[in-house]
Amino acid sequence: MNLGRVAAIVGMGDAYADEDHRKDPLQLASEATYAALRDASICKSDIQALFTGRAPWADRRPQWNNIFASHLQLPVRLSSEITMHGAGVNAMLGYAAQAIATGLAEYVLCVQSDATPLFIDTVAVGAATDADPQFEYPYGPTIPALYAQIACRYMHEFGVTEEDFARVAVQHQAWGVHHPKAAKRRFGPITVETVLASPYVATPLRRWMCATWGPGGTAGAFIVTSAARAPSHRAAVYIRGFGSCTTHEYLTERMGLRQSSFRLGALPNLTTSGLAQASSDAYRMAGLTPEDVDIVELSGNFSHTVMIALEDLGFCEKGKAVELVRSGRLAPGGDLPLDTNGGWLSFGQPGISCAVDPIVEAVRQLRGEALGLQVKAPTVALTHGAGGMFACHSVTILERG
Amino acid sequence: MELEPGEDAPATNRFPVPRRTLDAEPYWHGVRERRLLFQRCQACRGAVFPPRSVCPLCEGGHPLEWADSRGRGEIYSFSTVMRPPAPVWRARAPYTLGIVHLDEDYYMFSEILGPPAAIAIGRRVRAVFPEREVLLPAFELDQP
Numbered sequence: 001m002n003l004g005r006v007a008a009i010v011g012m013g014d015a016y017a018d019e020d021h022r023k024d025p026l027q028l029a030s031e032a033t034y035a036a037l038r039d040a041s042i043c044k045s046d047i048q049a050l051f052t053g054r055a056p057w058a059d060r061r062p063q064w065n066n067i068f069a070s071h072l073q074l075p076v077r078l079s080s081e082i083t084m085h086g087a088g089v090n091a092m093l094g095y096a097a098q099a100i101a102t103g104l105a106e107y108v109l110c111v112q113s114d115a116t117p118l119f120i121d122t123v124a125v126g127a128a129t130d131a132d133p134q135f136e137y138p139y140g141p142t143i144p145a146l147y148a149q150i151a152c153r154y155m156h157e158f159g160v161t162e163e164d165f166a167r168v169a170v171q172h173q174a175w176g177v178h179h180p181k182a183a184k185r186r187f188g189p190i191t192v193e194t195v196l197a198s199p200y201v202a203t204p205l206r207r208w209m210c211a212t213w214g215p216g217g218t219a220g221a222f223i224v225t226s227a228a229r230a231p232s233h234r235a236a237v238y239i240r241g242f243g244s245c246t247t248h249e250y251l252t253e254r255m256g257l258r259q260s261s262f263r264l265g266a267l268p269n270l271t272t273s274g275l276a277q278a279s280s281d282a283y284r285m286a287g288l289t290p291e292d293v294d295i296v297e298l299s300g301n302f303s304h305t306v307m308i309a310l311e312d313l314g315f316c317e318k319g320k321a322v323e324l325v326r327s328g329r330l331a332p333g334g335d336l337p338l339d340t341n342g343g344w345l346s347f348g349q350p351g352i353s354c355a356v357d358p359i360v361e362a363v364r365q366l367r368g369e370a371l372g373l374q375v376k377a378p379t380v381a382l383t384h385g386a387g388g389m390f391a392c393h394s395v396t397i398l399e400r401g
Numbered sequence: 402m403e404l405e406p407g408e409d410a411p412a413t414n415r416f417p418v419p420r421r422t423l424d425a426e427p428y429w430h431g432v433r434e435r436r437l438l439f440q441r442c443q444a445c446r447g448a449v450f451p452p453r454s455v456c457p458l459c460e461g462g463h464p465l466e467w468a469d470s471r472g473r474g475e476i477y478s479f480s481t482v483m484r485p486p487a488p489v490w491r492a493r494a495p496y497t498l499g500i501v502h503l504d505e506d507y508y509m510f511s512e513i514l515g516p517p518a519a520i521a522i523g524r525r526v527r528a529v530f531p532e533r534e535v536l537l538p539a540f541e542l543d544q545p
């Protein structure tokens with residue numbers, strides 16, 4: 001069975017919160033879910049399976065999927081948190097397709113929300129989760145300092161410069177200024193000089209090269225059903241391919257990984273990610289190639305991970321993303337629109353739902369309903385979820401019906 | 402502060418102590434004696450770090466044995482922390498954290514001591530054990 005032909009998103013709902021309109025993760029997820037149900041023209045009782053990603057930072061109770069199902073008074077026969085760090089948020093669409101394919105459910109609800117900046121002291125956020133508590137965390141790393149180890153190698157191996165990292169931030173901001181919910185919209189357009197004048201957080205990463213917090217809260221909910229039922233709903237978006245790959249938990253463990261049958265480059269390294277394998281699996285399932293992709297919505301937490309992701313997604317050779325960035329193809333008006341809501345660098349990350357925001361943006365773009373800049377009639381969107389220390393990756397390829 | 406979502410940093414004014422695993426007890430015993438230990442597989446002879454109970458490099462779940470590292474290696478990657486994670490680190494900042502490729506062919510995350518401008522990929526380093534609140538191995542630059 002080709003899982004790239006069995007399922008479609010037939011309802012989508014999104015929700016947003018900020019300091020003036022405070023909502024917690026349960027409220028955001030409820031609002032998005034009912035918007036998705038209305039969009040699909042189905043009832044809550046039509047849902048037979050529920051997937052979420054990992055528990056929101058702003059409501060960290062374990063088994064949040066069950067808490068939310070209970071909150072909705074929604075008995076289901078299949079439910080789980082899909083937790084490959086944040087990548088599981090993207091992977092839940094693939095799990096929904098599998099539930100449809102096996103006949104376990106006719107309608108599946110996939111939902112994720114978070115509102116970290118509204119409920120957590122983000123100034124005090126550190127690397128306690130993503131650093132090895134024995135061999136890394138005692139040295140005092142921040143998350144940027146851990147990701148900077150990858151950036152330092154990437155610059156060294158491929159001759160990439162801080163100016164190149166700055167260009168990535170400038171292009172994201174060029175999209176973000178048009179999106180009403182983008183956290184950095186208020187700063188307006190920026191230049192390479194703006195980025196290079198911002199302070200180092202952890203060398204070689206400056207503030208504008210790092211994902212920002214906010215908006216205060218977001219949620220995305222998707223109703224997935226069979227391709228056979230899809231045409232009876234409005235504006236179906238087909239799940240054409242998906243793939244995931246996780247390679248490690250801590251950075252030091254990645255350096256200890258010396259062999260794998262996956263496409264991880266010459267091991268050990270920090271500059272080829274599991275996304276290379278995940279995307280290859282997704283393209284094969286979809287019967288598509290990178291040339292068929294019209295828009296790309298990444299989980300790009302830093303300038304350099306955006307560049308590495310573009311390579312591992314097959315849009316250019318390893319080490320050549322710098323040419324793609326310099327070409328302008330990724331910016332507004334280009335032929336390979338990237339992170340059209342501003343991405344994590346400009347739209348921002350509200351918590352775990354940062355991995356659902358790219359899917360919301362992809363579905364809106366495919367339907368011609370973008371909140372920010374609308375790309376002209378895209379047909380195929382590639383969405384990416386990432387999590388942990390560039391450790392877990394998931395790709396879902398969507399196609400307009 | 403513009404960081405990726407993570408856990409709340411411990412609201413404490415003490416440096417964090419390593420969360421020791423049973424597999425790593427000999428490593429920490431070595432650190433107390435100012436020795437840097439690592440593991441080798443009894444079957445494939447590969448160097449293994451961080452410590453574990455079976456070899457992950459070859460098939461068959463072979464046991465590992467402990468060996469002394471010479472504590473010499475070269476810098477694989479590094480970053481100088483300008484915005485420390487918690488108040489306790491501020492007096493020490495900026496400080497440089499990096500990945501060191503030990504001559505026995507394994508990799509460690511550690512602190513690299515020395516002026517940030519002198520730190521570069523490929524620079525030779527040696528293990529040291531600075532007298533601090535929490536005893537951890539670090540690396541200092543060899544003289545050029």
Ligand SMILES: [Zn+2]
Nearest residue numbers: 442445456459
């Ligand atoms: Zn072995």
